[in-house]
Amino acid sequence: MDTTYDKDNAQHPAMMKPRIRSATLSDLTSLVEIDRMCFTEDLAFDEEEFRRHLSDSNAVSLVADISGTAAGFSIATLEHSGREATLVTLDVLPPYRRSGVGSALVEAARHWLLGRGAGRLFLQVDTSNEAALAFYLGLGFRKVRILSGYYGRGKDAYLMRKNL
Numbered sequence: 227m228d229t230t231y232d233k234d235n236a237q238h239p240a241m242m243k244p245r246i247r248s249a250t251l252s253d254l255t256s257l258v259e260i261d262r263m264c265f266t267e268d269l270a271f272d273e274e275e276f277r278r279h280l281s282d283s284n285a286v287s288l289v290a291d292i293s294g295t296a297a298g299f300s301i302a303t304l305e306h307s308g309r310e311a312t313l314v315t316l317d318v319l320p321p322y323r324r325s326g327v328g329s330a331l332v333e334a335a336r337h338w339l340l341g342r343g344a345g346r347l348f349l350q351v352d353t354s355n356e357a358a359l360a361f362y363l364g365l366g367f368r369k370v371r372i373l374s375g376y377y378g379r380g381k382d383a384y385l386m387r388k389n390l
């Protein structure tokens with residue numbers, strides 16, 4: 227499949243554009259490492275979860291490649307109805323943030339999901355994750371409701387939704 231999507235990120239100090247490509251099992255180690263750098267241990271996925279998503283034909287797993295380095299990745303899955311999808315995770319390594327990488331990953335996932343007939347994209351985000359909230363609101367996601375204890379006792383999430 228063609229998942230190439232170039233975002234003009236002239237603001238980035240290194241002036242480099244991410245190349246968005248499909249993730250494969252050969253990216254497994256990178257995905258685990260990036261996830262550990264982006265999330266605390268209790269929230270990071272384990273290798274088996276990544277392996278399952280990478281092998282799922284109803285999931286789109288994308289890597290943002292900058293000069294041969296994985297700067298971030300996203301995973302989204304189609305739900306059984308086929309009309310709805312979930313953004314399972316989105317990670318951008320700290321040095322590459324605020325340069326359009328996250329937006330490029332979401333846009334490429336949106337493109338893939340639209341092509342398979344999905345109409346709405348859902349996600350869960352920690353209510354205290356201000357950066358991600360600002361990011362998702364800016365992309366047109368709206369809060370649907372609070373999911374109490376979603377990440378464990380006292381750790382709530384917002385369920386967010388965007389029409390694709």
Ligand SMILES: CC(C)(COP(=O)(O)OP(=O)(O)OC[C@H]1O[C@@H](n2cnc3c(N)ncnc32)[C@H](O)[C@@H]1OP(=O)(O)O)[C@@H](O)C(=O)NCCC(=O)NCCS
Nearest residue numbers: 264316317318323324325326327328329351357358360361
């Ligand atoms: C959230 C995340 C994916 C954003 O990735 P990114 O590559 O920095 O996003 P972009 O550069 O495409 O940002 C697009 C816009 O989102 C908003 N935004 C992104 N990060 C923000 C922050 N820290 N504070 C405020 N607004 C922010 C800004 O409006 C930004 O545009 P601007 O830089 O021109 O102001 C990244 O911070 C990340 O990986 N965080 C850790 C993991 C995580 O929380 N993932 C989401 C969990 S559900």
